[in-house]
Amino acid sequence: MVDNKAMIHVEGLCKSFGDNHVLNGVDIDIHKGEVLVIIGPSGCGKSTFLRCLNLLETPSAGRIFLDGVDITAPSVNINKQRQKMMMVFQHFNLFPHKTILENLTIAPIKLKKLPKAEADEKAMSILRRVGLEDKAYAYPSQLSGGQKQRVAICRALAMDPEMILFDEPTSALDPEMVGEVLEVMKELANSGITMVCVTHEMGFAREVASKIIFFDQGVIAECGTPDEVFSNPKNPRLRDFLSKIL
Amino acid sequence: MRKRLLNKKYAYYIAAIAVLLIVFAVVGFAAEGAASADTGFFAEFKAKLINNFVKEDRWKYLTSGLLNTLIISFFAVIIGVVLGFIIAILRSACDMLDKKNIFTKTLNGILKAYLTVIRGTPALIQLLIIYYVIFTSPNVSKLFVAVISFGLNSSAYIAEIVRSGIMSIDKGQFEAGRSLGFTYAQTMWHFILPQAFKNILPALGNEFIVLIKETSIAGYIGINELTRGGDFIRSRTYEAFLPLIAVAVIYLVIVMILTKLVDMMERRLKTDGR
Ligand SMILES: Nc1ncnc2c1ncn2[C@@H]1O[C@H](COP(=O)(O)OP(=O)(O)OP(=O)(O)O)[C@@H](O)[C@H]1O
Ligand SMILES: [Mg+2]
Numbered sequence: 001m002v003d004n005k006a007m008i009h010v011e012g013l014c015k016s017f018g019d020n021h022v023l024n025g026v027d028i029d030i031h032k033g034e035v036l037v038i039i040g041p042s043g044c045g046k047s048t049f050l051r052c053l054n055l056l057e058t059p060s061a062g063r064i065f066l067d068g069v070d071i072t073a074p075s076v077n078i079n080k081q082r083q084k085m086m087m088v089f090q091h092f093n094l095f096p097h098k099t100i101l102e103n104l105t106i107a108p109i110k111l112k113k114l115p116k117a118e119a120d121e122k123a124m125s126i127l128r129r130v131g132l133e134d135k136a137y138a139y140p141s142q143l144s145g146g147q148k149q150r151v152a153i154c155r156a157l158a159m160d161p162e163m164i165l166f167d168e169p170t171s172a173l174d175p176e177m178v179g180e181v182l183e184v185m186k187e188l189a190n191s192g193i194t195m196v197c198v199t200h201e202m203g204f205a206r207e208v209a210s211k212i213i214f215f216d217q218g219v220i221a222e223c224g225t226p227d228e229v230f231s232n233p234k235n236p237r238l239r240d241f242l243s244k245i246l
Numbered sequence: 247m248r249k250r251l252l253n254k255k256y257a258y259y260i261a262a263i264a265v266l267l268i269v270f271a272v273v274g275f276a277a278e279g280a281a282s283a284d285t286g287f288f289a290e291f292k293a294k295l296i297n298n299f300v301k302e303d304r305w306k307y308l309t310s311g312l313l314n315t316l317i318i319s320f321f322a323v324i325i326g327v328v329l330g331f332i333i334a335i336l337r338s339a340c341d342m343l344d345k346k347n348i349f350t351k352t353l354n355g356i357l358k359a360y361l362t363v364i365r366g367t368p369a370l371i372q373l374l375i376i377y378y379v380i381f382t383s384p385n386v387s388k389l390f391v392a393v394i395s396f397g398l399n400s401s402a403y404i405a406e407i408v409r410s411g412i413m414s415i416d417k418g419q420f421e422a423g424r425s426l427g428f429t430y431a432q433t434m435w436h437f438i439l440p441q442a443f444k445n446i447l448p449a450l451g452n453e454f455i456v457l458i459k460e461t462s463i464a465g466y467i468g469i470n471e472l473t474r475g476g477d478f479i480r481s482r483t484y485e486a487f488l489p490l491i492a493v494a495v496i497y498l499v500i501v502m503i504l505t506k507l508v509d510m511m512e513r514r515l516k517t518d519g520r
Contacts, residue, residue: 056421083427093422097440106436107426159426 006065007032007162007194008053013062014218015048022048024218025062030163035195037205037226040215041241046198049215050165053196054082067162083111086156090168092148094140100127100151101136104158112159119158126154130184146177150184163194170201202246206230214238262502269491298488304479308489311475312496318392318471319458325397326457327450330404333357335434337405338412342420343430357405364402370463372399377467392464400457407449411442444515451508455501462497472496 006029013026022045030036038046051057053064055071055078063072071081095103104123108114114122127133130150140148149169156164166185170178182204189195189208199205205212205226212229214222214237222235230246233239299305340354364372373395381391415438423433465474476493480486 054425056425079427079429082425087421087425089418089422091416091418093416093418095419095422095437097437097444107428110432110436111427155426 005031007034007067009065009068010053011063011065013049013052013064014060015045015052015057016060022218023052023059026218026220028213028220028223030194030196032162032194033192034210035189035197035208037209037212038196038198038215039200039202039205039212039241044215045218046215047167050087050167050196050198053165054085054087056087079111083107083159084162085165086159086161086163087165087167088149088152088156088169090172092140092145092152092172094148094152094155096140099137099139100132100143103140103151104155107155107159123154123158126157127151129187130154144177145173146180149173149177149181153181153184153188157188161193163196164188166195166197166199168198168200170199200245202230202242214241265498266495269495294485294488298479298483298485299492302482304482307470307475307478308472308492308496311470311472314389314464314469315458315461315472316500317389318396318461318464318469319454321393322396322400322457322461323454325393326400326404326453329397329401331408331439333361333401333405334408334412337409339430361402361405364399365406369396369399369460370466373463373467388464388467388469391467392461392469396457396461396464399460400453403453403456404450407446407453408442410449411446412438414445415441444512447508447512447515451505454504454508458500458504459497 008028008030010026010028010030013023014021015023026049028036038049040046048057052059055064059072063070065071066081066084069076069081071078094100095106098106101120101123104126105114105116105119108119108122109116124133124136127136130153132147132150132154135143135147135151140151143151153164153169169185170181173181178201182201185195185197185204186208197205197209207226209226212224212226213220214229214233214235216235216237222229222233222238229238230242233242299308337354337357340350340357343350373392376395376398377388377391412434419437419441420433423437424430428436461471462473464471465477470478472493476489479489483489
């Protein structure tokens, strides 16, 4: 039906909150293994776009295809579709009443019907990957911000998603903790998982992005490789934005 | 921290014992004051105790009354909690779901009206209306009527307590649950309600306490609950003091036990997480 190579195909996506027209027709394809970085000034709709992708916000118009399936169609089981794309939030949103291990295993156990032992084992191996296996039985409140965000990434990974959406994952962190989270994200990017990241970390964007898009006035104002976007920005607003942020 | 807990615990017991001692002292003085000059205080007191509680097995008015009070409270609490949680969850769903349509709006309107009416009228009037207007058949058990009435009444208060608990949970928790692929109901069940419950436990405990004491109006439809039991003894012996104090002490003890239980539960929930 649509470009089948694209994992995500977005067509004329619009979103308004009352009179506030945040997205005014966004078209984009996201391919498997791609690391798409979204940049733009505050309030330009980056989060809204990301949240439309997994339908945490209901688009006002337009269609979103995930693996060729129109997930904006009313007949679609969105809960099933969401399991393919996990989200990592700015404020972690770990479950404070569950241990780190339970944070990782509850979704696989309840939603994928994974046996507990298997889920535990898998969660431990994911935690080991980010060096947090000794925190498995701790509660989120006992962790630092950087550790919490790494756990949040692990929680997403535990569902074996096809892609992960990151909404400013390092913005709520103390500066000294940003590095450890970016490290994990870089490793993920290299492992070939599809990622869509909203971030203000331009160094990270330059290093790992396969494509960068710049949002302005609710549309994609510029789109290109890190080199194109950073070295040769065409859009005057992008130039302005980069001059402020770099 | 541990030391403070211990101190608090002792303070609680000491205060409780002090209250009981004061009650007995007052009882003693009253009994003494009423006593004639030539009989001793204890003998007079004993006579009064016998007259009020032992003679004609009058203590049974208190025990059977207590049983009815407990039955009404217990089942009313169950109805109140179940209905209250359902109402609260439905109302938050109506608020939160982005699919706002005629159905959710109507449902929300009906629930709001229910809460307004129940919370805006006295429990006694509700009890009388349910007994005399709704269940007019004489075959309907009075206990059943009381359970329904107090259950409905407390459901409105519990609904608002639970809803405030749900709203106190960060919206991010909800989004985290949904983004993992959980349905609205699953997210509520696994993530929102457990956290909300911990926050509202003190308020819920308070509501149970209010409910138990409020059942004292069940006597108005002729149920022999605790208050009426004491009052009945008074009407037989023409002595108000001992029976009423006895009733008050029994309520006090129930409430103290309940408070203790809620306290224990609160502490248990506190140990896991945060
Ligand atoms: N739930 C909502 N209700 C109403 N308006 C909203 C809502 N969410 C976002 N908006 C508005 O949409 C616009 C875009 O917000 P969005 O959060 O997507 O920006 P952003 O690019 O992520 O900004 P930031 O860099 O500050 O996170 C803002 O004007 C915001 O006020
Ligand atoms: Mg944002």
